[in-house]
Amino acid sequence: MMEDIYAELLQKTATGDQLAFKKLYEETSPKLMSLCLRLMRTEALAEDVLQEGFIKVWEKADTFTPGKGRALTWMSTVIRNKGLDKLRSLKTKAAETEIQYEGLEFASADLQPDNMEDLSQDVKGLMACLDTLKPDQKECILLSYYYGHTHQELANKMGRPLGTIKAWIRRGLEDIRPCLT
C-alpha cells in the first residue's frame, strides 16, 4: 500500500515543502484526474478543477488529520467538492459532454486479484456494503457519485421513472448505513 507515503507527503506539504507537494501531485493526480473527467465531462474543465483542487490541497494541507482518514481520500473529497462547486456555477448539462464514460466496469465485482491487492481495506469494505444492494441501486449510487448525475439524468439514462430512481437511491443508502458504521 502507498497510503502512508501519501500521508507523509501531505504532511510535508503542510510545512511548505514544494518538492513533497510535487511528488504528491505526480503520485495522485492520475486517479484524481480520472475523477475530475467523470464529473466535469470535458477535459478542459476537468483540468481546471484538478488545478484549482490541488491549489486548495496546497493551501489546506495543514487541516489534514491522518487519524481521521487517508490522504488520498481527503484529497479526493477536496477536489470532488471543487468540481461540484464548478458544475453548480457553470450549470453544465450532461448533453455538453465531449468525453463519454458510460460504464462502471472499473467498479465491477470482477476486479482482478492484482488490482485488489492495491485497494485499501476501506474501499473493499465499501464495495462489500454496496454489493448487498440490488445491482440497479448500486449502479445509481455509483453513477451519482462518480458522474454527479442528477436524479433526472439517471432516470433518463436508465429508462426508469424519476420516482423509482429517487426511491432506489434513498432506500439503497438507508440499507447500507448500518454496514458503513
Added chain:
Amino acid sequence: MSNVNNRANNSTKRYQNPELFEQLAIEYAAGSMQGRAKKRFETLMETHFYLRAVVDAYENKFATLVELLPDAKPSNQVWAGIESHIKASAPQEKKTSWWKTSFFKQGFGLAAMAIVVSAVLLLNPMTVTPTSYAAILESDSNVAMAMTKIKKSDMTLTVDIMKKVNVPDNMELTLWCHPKDGGIPMKMGTISESGKTNIKISKKEWQNMKDVGFLAISIEHINDNKIVKPSGKILLHGQLTTASLN
C-alpha cells in the same frame, strides 16, 4: 413573520433527529442530494456542527471510491499552473497564521492571544511548573469555537463555547483529555451547548494534565455513563498548552 420563524425552528428540529440527519448526511456525501435541498442542508451544516461531522465521516467512506478509477494522466499544463500559483504566493506566509483565523475576526481571540503571549514570555517549560493550561478548540473546518482554561489556583476547568453548538435531542456534549502518548482519555464531564461550563478537577486530574496532548468534545447519548472514551463524533478538538492565567 412568526410563521417564518416557526418554519425555521421546525426545520432545525427535524435536523436534530439522528435518524433523519444521518440519512441526509449519507445522501449529501454520496452526491445524491440536489437542488434546494442541498443548499438548505449546506446552510444548516454551517451552524450545526454535528451535521458537518457526520457528513465528513460519510464523505471519507465514499471518497475511497477514487481508488477504483483507472489512471488518467493530466497534461503538463496543470502542474505548470499549480507551480506558478505556488511561486506567486511564496513571498507570503504559506499557511494562514492561527491569529488570522475567523476566531480573531469574531473578536474571541484577544484573550487567547494574551494567554499564548504570556505563556511564551513568562513560562519556561524546562524550569517552571505550569500553573495553568489552555486550549482553543476548533471544528473540523478549523473554525475556533471554544476556549478552555484549566487553573491550579481554583482547581477548575472552564470551557467557554463562543458559538452555540446545536445538539440533537437525547444527546449531550462531553469533554475529554487525551494523553500525549495515546491510551484511554480522561472523561471530564458534560459541557453546555453554549456559554461557560465550570468543572472542578481533582488533584490527580490536575497532575495528569502535564501528560495531556489534546482536548476533544464529542457528542454522546445522554446518561451513557459507562463510556470510557468518545463513542460519538468528535465535534471540537485542540492542543493543550501550558499558560499563565490570572
